[in-house]
Structures are given as structure tokens and as C-alpha cells.
Amino acid sequence: MKIKLGLLYGGKSAEHNVSLQTAKAVIKALDLTKYEVHPIYISETGEWARGTQLEGPVEDVKKLQLKEAGEKISPVALNSEIFPVPGNSESQTKDEKLDVVFPLLHGPNGEDGTVQGLLELLNIPYVGNEVLASAAGMDKVMMKNIYEQAGIKQPQYVWYIRSQWEKDAEAAYENVEKNLGYPCFVKPANLGSSVGISKCEDRKSLEKAFVEAFEYDRKIIIEEGIDGRELEIAVLGNDDPECSVVGEIVPKAGFYDYKAKYEDGSTGLIIPADITKEQYEEIKNVAIQSFKALDGSGLVRADFFLTKEGDVLMNEVNTMPGFTPFSMFPMLWQESGLSYTKLIEKLVELGIERHEEKQKIKHTF
Structure with a gap:
């Protein structure tokens, strides 16, 4: 039986357009013999719309905005067993229920624990980090305060x-x-x-x-400002996370800004990075330490500086990193032997696994 997968994208955030590109790429990569793909779009003003099941890739991101084929919904309608929709029959409720949701949202109102909290209340399995890790990972001040408490070296x-x-x-x-x-x-x-x-x-x-x-x-x-190399590593898993190879960012401009990331391609990516085995082990260990300090689940991309003196400094983690095939996170796993399609499937499995584990928790006393 196919997994009924809801792709949640867009969002009330300055990173709205980045999310659309991510959704387009994920849809193209999904194996439709394994998944029913159901688009759920959040507009820049925060309105939700649910589209019909997708039968193939979407070439134009404008179609992902569901202005023609989308039905405006209340977010709570994603689980009408908990929040019944007036007029819905039992068969309609069964048809509409999703097995798992993949939030392809970047920035506030999506990556910061808000949507994760909603999905928790709706008791719907979802991909990626939970409320605490998402909120703390989004807020750079809170993240760095946690890492300072954990003894992780940083600027x-x-x-x-x-x-x-x-x-x-x-x-x-x-x-x-x-x-x-x-x-x-x-x-x-x-x-x-x-x-x-x-x-x-x-x-x-x-x-x-x-x-x-x-x-x-x-x-x-x-x-x-740190005078050093910019290195990144991808973390994947729940309680026993694994790490990819390390990649290096070589900005041709002053730093790795929005234009360099998404518009003019003026940045070199070196995968794998030219580092020693000892440096890799240190970066991997700190990445896992930082993942666990946030109580992460699913994925993070951990960003580091390697100074000229050889010191490894944690810059930050991203709890929902760029996720097109040409983004650093999937490219690191590609180099580590995990294809883009298999990476998506693994993340869906991890989301379902974490949800099933939480069902063991007692809610009565």
C-alpha cells in the first residue's frame, strides 16, 4: 500500500520562494509507486490550501501555489478525526487522512516549531525536528546559548x-x-x-x-568574524544519528549570502573537503553532540569554521536545510552514497519511526 505523503510548503516567511523550489525538487524525486503525494500550500499571508493528489512532477512553481486547483482549508482539517469537518462522512475522513507530512518550510512560521506544534496536536507523523529542536535551532541566540552551556566551542x-x-x-x-x-x-x-x-x-x-x-x-x-574555512556536515537519524562526508564552501564574494546561494552561483562547493582524518572525526563528533544537545530528530546540517590555527568552531545548525538536489545537505549525502530519492525515503521513515515511539507515552495517570 502506498504511503499517503503530505508535502507542506510555501509559508509566511521571507524564505517562501526557497520553499517552493524545494517542493518542486522533492516532488520530482519521489517514487510515485511508493507514495501518494498530496500538496499543501501556505501562502505568504498565511492562508492554507490543499491540492489534489499529484500524478507527476510539477515544472512550474506557480502551479504549486494552488491558485487554480487548490481548496482553501483550515490547518486543523488535516486530521478530521480529531477536529471533525462539518458535513464530512466517515469515508471522506478516511480518504483525507495523511500517513505523514513532510514540512518543506524554511524560516519563521514553519521551521521554528510552530507548524511542528500544530502537527503534534493533530497527532500526524511528520518529517524532521520536533518543537523544541526546531524552535531552538531557528533562534540563533537560543541555539548558541545552549551550545555554550554544552561546552561547544563557537565564535x-x-x-x-x-x-x-x-x-x-x-x-x-x-x-x-x-x-x-x-x-x-x-x-x-x-x-x-x-x-x-x-x-x-x-x-x-x-x-x-x-x-x-x-x-x-x-x-x-x-x-x-572568523578568518577560516567554512565547512558543513549533514546529520541524519533520530537517537543514533549518522554523519555524511564534510563539504567546504568557498564564497567568491565577501561571504555566502542569499544571492550567492540562490541566484548567481558565485560560490564554489568542494565535496568532500580536503581535511585530515582527525579534523573529520572532530567535526563529526561535535555535529552529533550539537544534534543531541538540541534533542534533534531527522536531520540537521551543521556548519563549522576551521581556523588557520586548526581550531574547529561551531557556527550554527540548520534544522531544515536547503533541500534541492543542488543544496549542500543532499549533495553531502549523495557523495556519501545516499541518493536524493533514497534520502527523502529515509527521512520519511525516520519521521514515522519517531511518531510511533511517541505513541508509547502514557497520557493518563
């Missing part, structure tokens, strides 16, 4: 909320200059795909970066 950082900055911007700039210096990076705390990130070389660029980052979040983080 120095400071952070601000908007009201704090508005009360005394000068003190904020002076604090950055005193504790981090230049160059430094200013980032929204809860966003990915390098949206709203700036590299700062002086006070003028720092002031501009604060303004831009606060357009995307009420909380921002400022990190010291």
Missing part, C-alpha cells in the same frame, strides 16, 4: 532586542566594537538563507546592518 557573539537598541543605539555599537571588533556579522536571530545578514567592516556599515536586520526580526545577533 564570540552578542545580541539585542529592538527596544533595547532603540533606547541606546550608541551603547550597542560600542559594545560590539569592544567585544567583537571588525569584521563582524549582523544577523536576524530567527531567519535563514542569509536573509538580512550583513558583514560589517566599520561603524557606518554596522549602523546600517542593525537597521536592516531589525526589519526582519525583533532580535538580532552579532558574531565576530
Whole structure:
């Protein structure tokens, strides 16, 4: 019997378009002899729509927005056994129920634990990290605080909320200059795909970066610039995660920004990276340590700096990394012997496995 798989994509986020590209790629890779694929689209304003079962790849991402063939739904309609839909017969409820949902959402309102919490309440199996890991992994400040507590080495950082900055911007700039210096990076705390990130070389660029980052979040983080190589490793699993080979990012511009990632291809990717066996083991061990510190499940991509002195520093993890065939996470697994199609199947298996484990928990006393 085929697995009824709901693909959840789009989202009320600045990374909406990235999610559409991810959904298009996953649909193309899925084995339709194993899966019934049901598209679920979230618009940029937060409206939900469910499309009819897909019979093949979707070439135009505009069709994924379900403006013609989509039925607007309430999110709770994804499990009408728990939240009955008026007028639905028992047979309709059975037909509509999904076996598992794959949230292909990036950024706030999707990767941050909100949708994961909804799926938990609906008791629907889903792929990827649960509420805690998703929320902490999305918020760079919380993530780094957890890693500091876990003793994981990472670059120095400071952070601000908007009201704090508005009360005394000068003190904020002076604090950055005193504790981090230049160059430094200013980032929204809860966003990915390098949206709203700036590299700062002086006070003028720092002031501009604060303004831009606060357009995307009420909380921002400022990190010291590290003179080193940018390395990434993919983690896959639940309680006993495994790691891929390590890849290296070689930005041709100042840093690996949104344009370099998705538009002009001005970045070199080296897979596998030219590192020693000892360096690989250290990166792998820290990646697994960081995955477990967040209580991760399914997947993360862990990003590191390797300094000229040979120090391995954790930069961050991404709990729903870019997932097209040309994104780093699938490419790392491809080089490790796991194809894009098999990677998707493995993630679906892990999502179902984690859900079945949670069904053993007692909810009465």
C-alpha cells in the first residue's frame, strides 16, 4: 500500500520562494509507486490550501501555489478525526487522512516549531525536528546559548532586542566594537538563507546592518568574524544519528549570502573537503553532540569554521536545510552514497519511526 505523503510548503516567511523550489525538487524525486503525494500550500499571508493528489512532477512553481486547483482549508482539517469537518462522512475522513507530512518550510512560521506544534496536536507523523529542536535551532541566540552551556566551542557573539537598541543605539555599537571588533556579522536571530545578514567592516556599515536586520526580526545577533574555512556536515537519524562526508564552501564574494546561494552561483562547493582524518572525526563528533544537545530528530546540517590555527568552531545548525538536489545537505549525502530519492525515503521513515515511539507515552495517570 502506498504511503499517503503530505508535502507542506510555501509559508509566511521571507524564505517562501526557497520553499517552493524545494517542493518542486522533492516532488520530482519521489517514487510515485511508493507514495501518494498530496500538496499543501501556505501562502505568504498565511492562508492554507490543499491540492489534489499529484500524478507527476510539477515544472512550474506557480502551479504549486494552488491558485487554480487548490481548496482553501483550515490547518486543523488535516486530521478530521480529531477536529471533525462539518458535513464530512466517515469515508471522506478516511480518504483525507495523511500517513505523514513532510514540512518543506524554511524560516519563521514553519521551521521554528510552530507548524511542528500544530502537527503534534493533530497527532500526524511528520518529517524532521520536533518543537523544541526546531524552535531552538531557528533562534540563533537560543541555539548558541545552549551550545555554550554544552561546552561547544563557537565564535564570540552578542545580541539585542529592538527596544533595547532603540533606547541606546550608541551603547550597542560600542559594545560590539569592544567585544567583537571588525569584521563582524549582523544577523536576524530567527531567519535563514542569509536573509538580512550583513558583514560589517566599520561603524557606518554596522549602523546600517542593525537597521536592516531589525526589519526582519525583533532580535538580532552579532558574531565576530572568523578568518577560516567554512565547512558543513549533514546529520541524519533520530537517537543514533549518522554523519555524511564534510563539504567546504568557498564564497567568491565577501561571504555566502542569499544571492550567492540562490541566484548567481558565485560560490564554489568542494565535496568532500580536503581535511585530515582527525579534523573529520572532530567535526563529526561535535555535529552529533550539537544534534543531541538540541534533542534533534531527522536531520540537521551543521556548519563549522576551521581556523588557520586548526581550531574547529561551531557556527550554527540548520534544522531544515536547503533541500534541492543542488543544496549542500543532499549533495553531502549523495557523495556519501545516499541518493536524493533514497534520502527523502529515509527521512520519511525516520519521521514515522519517531511518531510511533511517541505513541508509547502514557497520557493518563
